[in-house]
Amino acid sequence: MAGSATVWMLGVVVCTMSLVGLVLDGGTVLRTRSDAFSVAGAAARAGAQQLQPDLVAEGEAVLDPVAARQAALDYLARHDATGTVFVSGAIVTVTATRSAHLQMLQVVGASDVAVHATATVRATKVAP
Amino acid sequence: MSRAAQIADARSRRVGEGGSIAVELVILAPLITVLLAVVVLVGRVEATRADIAGAAHAAARDLSLARDPAAAMGDARALVDATLHVGSSDCLRATLRSSITAAEVRVTVSCEVGLSDVAVLPVPGSMTVSATATEVIDQHRERSVG
Numbered sequence: 197m198a199g200s201a202t203v204w205m206l207g208v209v210v211c212t213m214s215l216v217g218l219v220l221d222g223g224t225v226l227r228t229r230s231d232a233f234s235v236a237g238a239a240a241r242a243g244a245q246q247l248q249p250d251l252v253a254e255g256e257a258v259l260d261p262v263a264a265r266q267a268a269l270d271y272l273a274r275h276d277a278t279g280t281v282f283v284s285g286a287i288v289t290v291t292a293t294r295s296a297h298l299q300m301l302q303v304v305g306a307s308d309v310a311v312h313a314t315a316t317v318r319a320t321k322v323a324p
Numbered sequence: 325m326s327r328a329a330q331i332a333d334a335r336s337r338r339v340g341e342g343g344s345i346a347v348e349l350v351i352l353a354p355l356i357t358v359l360l361a362v363v364v365l366v367g368r369v370e371a372t373r374a375d376i377a378g379a380a381h382a383a384a385r386d387l388s389l390a391r392d393p394a395a396a397m398g399d400a401r402a403l404v405d406a407t408l409h410v411g412s413s414d415c416l417r418a419t420l421r422s423s424i425t426a427a428e429v430r431v432t433v434s435c436e437v438g439l440s441d442v443a444v445l446p447v448p449g450s451m452t453v454s455a456t457a458t459e460v461i462d463q464h465r466e467r468s469v470g
Contacts, residue, residue, distance in 0.1 A: 202348065205348050205352050208356065209355070209356075212356065212359040213359070216359070216362055216363055216366055219366050220366050223366075223367075223371070223373065225372060227370075227377055230374065230377060231377060234381040235378075238459050238460060239463075241460055242460040245460070245462055245464060271460070274458075288457060
C-alpha cells in the first residue's frame with residue numbers, strides 16, 4: 197500500500213526530468229534551426245554576389261551560376277553546416293543542414309537531430 | 325466481522341493510505357522544489373542563448389549592410405541592447421565584439437545571465453553565454469571610404 201505513493205512520486209520525478217530535457221534539448225533544436233536559417237541566408241547572399249565580372253563592368257547584374265554555387269557551398273563549409281545549393285537564373289536557393297546535439301533526450305535514444313532550413317536570394321540591380 | 329465493521333475497517337485503511345502519500349510529499353517536496361528550480365534555470369539559460377544568437381545575427385547583418393561597417397558599431401550596439409533587454413536577469417551585461425574584414429563581418433555577443441533568484445540551487449550568481457555570427461559584405465555595393 198505504501199508502495200503506490202512511491203510510484204506516484206517516481207512518476208512526478210520522471211515527469212519533471214522530462215520537462216528539463218524538453219526545455220534543454222527543445223531549446224537546442226530551436227536554436228539550431230534559427231542558426232541554420234541564418235547560415236542558409238548568408239550562404240545564399242554570398243552566392244548571389246558572384247556576378248559575371250565583364251557584365252558588372254557594363255553595369256549589369258548577371259549571376260555566374262558556377263561561382264555562385266561554389267561560394268555558397270564554401271560559406272556553408274566554413275560555418276559548420278552542410279547543404280544543397282541551386283542556382284536558377286538570378287535566384288540562389290540554399291538549404292542548410294546543421295546537427296543539433298541532444299543531451300537529456302539521449303536516454304530515449306535520440307542523440308543527434310539534423311535540422312534543415314532553406315533561404316532564397318535573388319541577385320538584382322538597384323539604383324545606387 | 326459484521327458488514328458495518330468491514331466498512332469501518334476499509335475506511336480506516338483508506339485514511340492510512342492517504343497519510344503515506346502526504347508523508348512522502350513532505351519528504352520529497354525539497355527534491356521537487358530543486359527539480360523545478362532546475363527547469364527554471366535551464367529555461368532561462370536556453371532562452372538567453374536563443375536571444376543572443378538572434379542578436380548576433382541581427383548585429384552582423386546590420387553591420388554588413390552599413391556603408392561604413394566600422395562606423396555603424398553604435399547602431400549595432402543599440403540593436404543588441406534592445407533585443408536582449410540588457411539589465412534584466414535574462415542578461416545582466418552584454419558585450420559585443422566584432423571583426424570586420426573587406427569580405428566579412430563577424431560578431432560575437434556575450435551575455436551574463438543572472439541566476440541569483442534560483443539560489444535554491446548551488447549555482448554561481450551568473451553565467452556567461454555567447455554566440456557568434458558571420459555575415460558577408462556585398463562586394464558590388466557602394467561604400468564610403470576612409
